Amino acid sequence: MIDFQQLKNDLQHTPISHLGGFLIDAVSNKFANYTHGELAQWQQLLDSLPAVDASHIDLKDGVNIGSAADLSSQLSDNQVTQLIDQLKTLHPWRKGPFNLFGIDIDTEWRSDWKWDRLLPSISSLKNRTILDVGCGNGYHCWRMLGEGAKLVLGIDPSQKFLAQFSVMKKYLGQSPVHLLPLGIEDMPQDMENKGFDTVFSMGVLYHRKSPINHLMELKNLLGRKGELVLETLVIDGDENQVLLPKGRYAQMRNVWFIPSARALELWLAKCGFNNIRTVDINQTSLEEQRSTEWMHFHSLENYLDPENINKTIEGYSAPKRAIIVANK
Template identity: 55%
Template sequence: MIEYYQDLLNDLADGPLAKWAEKMPEQIAAHLNEKRYGDLPKWQAAMDAMPNIQAAHLNFKNLVHIGEADEIDAQTQATLEEQLRALIPWRKGPYQVFDTFINTEWRSDWKWERVLPHLAPLKNRTILDVGCGNGYHCWRMLGEEASRVIGIDPSPRFVVQFYMLKKLIGQAPVDLLPIGIEELPENLQAFDTTFSMGVLYHRRSPMDHLRELKATLKPGGQLVLETLVIDGALGDCLVPEGRYAMMNNVWFLPSTPTLLSWMTKCGFKNPRVVDENITSLEEQRSTDWMLFHSLNEFLDPNDQSKTAEGHPAPRRAVLIAEV
């Protein structure tokens, strides 16, 4: 799949990310490896079988809308949907792709509507989206006229989903690399805005993650952090001994005062909470594009203010800070 990254590699060859660009082909090959991921050939075959078309109409400003229904015939539409469905589950979205509505597990557009009013304008900014999934928010950032968006996520399924859609979109300054943040060059200081949404609670060391995020930003750059939190005072933090909402990779859920303290300790300036809400069953749910258990099954059936394990139900906060 290295050919899908050629425009990115060319664009970065002479700029502040040039040294990282030199390492990218090796990183891409290491992660998009059929020996590591047995389903990868099947996913690539679905992408290769997609119709060779590009959308005439694109909208990333108010939603992610790729093409209009009348741009392609019924057979082409059926073939396109068949290949897109081969990559189920689709978790972040939704996407309107010609006449196909990809009704994803998450209403990621709702999160974007909560986040966007609090951001420094994204126009002409270089942006990093850490743990971006299939890249839904990356397209919304392009809709705000960002000059270059790079998403990173180590899941090959998400990477293939992203490039299936980008094949329909054509050239755009948005790419998704199959790596984790720990594989970025140290002290990069190259991005105007860095997003980390839905990642912090999956990290064994939240302080290290915050420092890694800070190292990606230019002086004056902005961090957008979205994560699970608990209701509590300074110093409060839930460390689940087992699973949390059926997830076995949740390590730290701090209160917002605790998280603000961590951010200050890591050197961020003016950290502040700009949004906090309880995740609803309308925002995260099973659909015909994500057929597995979702939030409804992760909560106590007799008390939806609690997870299945008895912890507080998912509460998510958005925090902004600068460096």
């Protein structure tokens, strides 16, 4: 499922070439310690996917691979139906959307909307080495490649996300984009400024018991003068406002700290970041996060007060997300 040789080749001639052996060992140890899971099932599914050549690939305006004509010219109707069934086996599809040979994988999140909000306010990704922490199925990793990145590494411990990513990787070929089933705690603890040009952490901070430690971990993974792109839940308020939910927040169990954007800017400054700027604050809409044919579990509308969509079902302010950019 992971092409370690391609990973090593892509790392060559980058400032992070020294990570090759470390990352391979980390993934090997992670796989060795899995006592349960569905990796074998996902690998079997990937091996059974039909070979289809894509007539075109567009990663600039979305993740668009081939066309419906590619399927009709290369597969029978039964094979097309089987392919769609195989893709739906990987439900739930959270981040996206993807268009794979005309198959519209309409994911829970319109992750393209978030991308459109942040892209004008970050440094050009052209020829940069990028780390996407908590990348899910790697949707944004492909968009980073579409912006000209030299190498993109996504990390996320979910086996199913790895399988979803591997579907796209199969049809996109030898692209310098890799997803490893690791958490940030599995990454090197001392990069000595030999880190990534850009590090993304989107939708992760509020799941960490120690947000300051997370910010310091992100800083450690950046190269000298590297850029952090941080997206997370926020509340309204001044630099002293932080919400610590008593129980769940919007039905999420593991939400620890939700600061105001101004408080988060202060945290980043105390961690040694500079050029800190909040570039977007946006309340998540029912159009941006919702149930679909490809993710038919409960979604945002089930987590809000039915009498007031500006409140969560627990009575907190509805989810609002900020994008903050900072430099090491």
